[in-house]
Amino acid sequence: MYINPTLAEFYDALERHDWWYCMSDDHSVYNRGAVAEGKLKVIAKKSPEHQTLFDDMQAFHTGKTKVKPEIPK
Numbered sequence: 843m844y845i846n847p848t849l850a851e852f853y854d855a856l857e858r859h860d861w862w863y864c865m866s867d868d869h870s871v872y873n874r875g876a877v878a879e880g881k882l883k884v885i886a887k888k889s890p891e892h893q894t895l896f897d898d899m900q901a902f903h904t905g906k907t908k909v910k911p912e913i914p915k
Contacts, residue, residue, distance in 0.1 A: 845885075849914035852885060852892055853899070861903035 847855065859882060863875020886896035891914075898911040 846888060847885060849891055849895060852882075852895060853911070853914055855882065855885075856896065856899040859903075861900065 859878055860871075860875050863872055863879070866872050866875070882896060886893045895911060895914065898907075898909075901907045902910050
């Protein structure tokens, strides 16, 4: 993951992220997921668009909404 990804690159990273890592019985899976999500949260703070994309993707992948964010152009 780049330090300053485009919205499209960030979208791809969010799609690949294991949003359900916290449900794992394997502590190493949990740790990797927590670290990865922490990095995504840092990137999300780069711009309001990145933050909105993170929030929308998190809501979609955790079942809070059924509307999947569109791929940024």
